Amino acid sequence: EVTREFTRNLPKAELHVHIEGTLEPELKLKLAKKNNIEIGQKTIAEVEESLKYDDLASFLAVYYPAMNVLIEEDDFYELAMAYLKKAAQNNVRHAEIFFDPQAHTSRGIAFSTVITGLLRATVDARALNIDACLIMCFLRDLSRESARQTLLEALPYKDKFVGVGLDSDEHNNPPLKFFNQFCTAQEHGLHVTAHADVDQVNSLAHIRELLEVIGVERIDHGTNIVEDPDLVDFAAKNKIGLTSCPLSNDFIAADMKGKEVLELLEKGVKISIHSDDPAYFGGYIGDNYYALAQKYDLTKEQVVALAKNSFEASWISQKQKAFYL
Numbered sequence: 001e002v003t004r005e006f007t008r009n010l011p012k013a014e015l016h017v018h019i020e021g022t023l024e025p026e027l028k029l030k031l032a033k034k035n036n037i038e039i040g041q042k043t044i045a046e047v048e049e050s051l052k053y054d055d056l057a058s059f060l061a062v063y064y065p066a067m068n069v070l071i072e073e074d075d076f077y078e079l080a081m082a083y084l085k086k087a088a089q090n091n092v093r094h095a096e097i098f099f100d101p102q103a104h105t106s107r108g109i110a111f112s113t114v115i116t117g118l119l120r121a122t123v124d125a126r127a128l129n130i131d132a133c134l135i136m137c138f139l140r141d142l143s144r145e146s147a148r149q150t151l152l153e154a155l156p157y158k159d160k161f162v163g164v165g166l167d168s169d170e171h172n173n174p175p176l177k178f179f180n181q182f183c184t185a186q187e188h189g190l191h192v193t194a195h196a197d198v199d200q201v202n203s204l205a206h207i208r209e210l211l212e213v214i215g216v217e218r219i220d221h222g223t224n225i226v227e228d229p230d231l232v233d234f235a236a237k238n239k240i241g242l243t244s245c246p247l248s249n250d251f252i253a254a255d256m257k258g259k260e261v262l263e264l265l266e267k268g269v270k271i272s273i274h275s276d277d278p279a280y281f282g283g284y285i286g287d288n289y290y291a292l293a294q295k296y297d298l299t300k301e302q303v304v305a306l307a308k309n310s311f312e313a314s315w316i317s318q319k320q321k322a323f324y325l
């Protein structure tokens with residue numbers, strides 16, 4: 001039987017967590033006060049009351065304004081350190097953490113402030129036995145020009161993050177909009193992943209662009225791939241990682257997508273379980289494993305297979321992988 005302790009204690013890699021999505025109500029209020037930011041909420045209960053959404057757009061409408069409280073380098077450090085402590089409690093050994101520079105530079109916060117604060121936390125995480133690194137995401141609802149500028153600004157720091165990703169509102173924002181940025185990133189030796197959120201318009205076409213044209217190594221969410229057996233076959237043969245987030249899916253699509261996860265696991269796809277935005281979707285990575293295991297009656301072997309996939313799909317070296325597999 002799969003217990004909460006079992007899911008929490010299992011060694012895992014976290015490959016799909018947005019650092020801004022780990023901003024808990026308590027820290028949000030604390031930073032709002034320190035930085036004198038009016039957020040329209042004064043108590044934890046009032047912040048929690050604001051957490052109302054049932055699809056991607058309504059979620060993002062709550063999510064982005066909350067970030068206004070993040071101003072100083074230390075704020076980014078404190079945010080990331082709080083997350084990494086939670087990750088350590090969940091026996092996360094390796095974390096590849098998304099950050100959204102444009103959500104901050106668009107408010108006048110310097111790119112260097114964001115990345116320096118986050119990076120300092122990843123260094124201090126070694127004391128927690130976590131090996132952590134960063135993935136820079138482009139906001140797909142902003143312009144190509146904004147993504148181009150962001151990549152230009154980021155390249156001097158290219159040894160400070162391991163890859164690039166693509167997030168925010170997928171509607172009418174196909175991956176190929178950012179073809180040039182993905183190419184440039186790959187030329188600079190960066191890894192590439194991108195979101196294909198659950199049940200979006202043209203989801204399958206977006207997944208096909210990611211695999212056939214851009215050549216991503218992972219797809220974040222991406223479980224709609226089950227609708228195309230040829231793509232599933234391609235993903236299995238080429239060890240494409242799919243990072244599924246059950247509690248997030250339950251909010252965004254009213255479905256944890258457990259049926260799809262099990263089908264893909266069965267077909268040999270490197271699918272694994274992650275937390276997306278834990279402060280917004282009701283739980284950290286162990287909670288995501290446990291919710292899925294409970295709802296779909298997973299065996300211990302299936303849960304272990306998902307956790308092993310998280311290391312296989314990670315961007316650690318083959319030698320490091322051998323340690324966990």
Ligand code: HPA
Pocket residue numbers: 018021056167168169195197248276277
């Ligand atoms: N999808 C797209 N963008 C996001 C998400 C997500 O699930 N979480 C944070 N930014």
Ligand code: ZN
Pocket residue numbers: 016018167195220276
């Ligand atoms: Zn995500």
